[in-house]
Amino acid sequence: MEEMQDKELVVLLIDQYTNLQRIKKANGDTVNEELDYQIRATAAKLTSIGMNLEELTL
Numbered sequence: 001m002e003e004m005q006d007k008e009l010v011v012l013l014i015d016q017y018t019n020l021q022r023i024k025k026a027n028g029d030t031v032n033e034e035l036d037y038q039i040r041a042t043a044a045k046l047t048s049i050g051m052n053l054e055e056l057t058l
Helices: 002-026 033-048
Strands: none
Touching: 002 033
């Protein structure tokens, strides 16, 4: 049961990171400090569990 929860958490973090990446790309050159912070925070969570972000970054 706990393994499933861990996998669900990873999937949710990946979804969040990719959604934030798409928003950033859609914003073009518009600076959004909050968006950048959210991307960094989510990236830190993913890397802390061993995820390679190169595979997810647009």
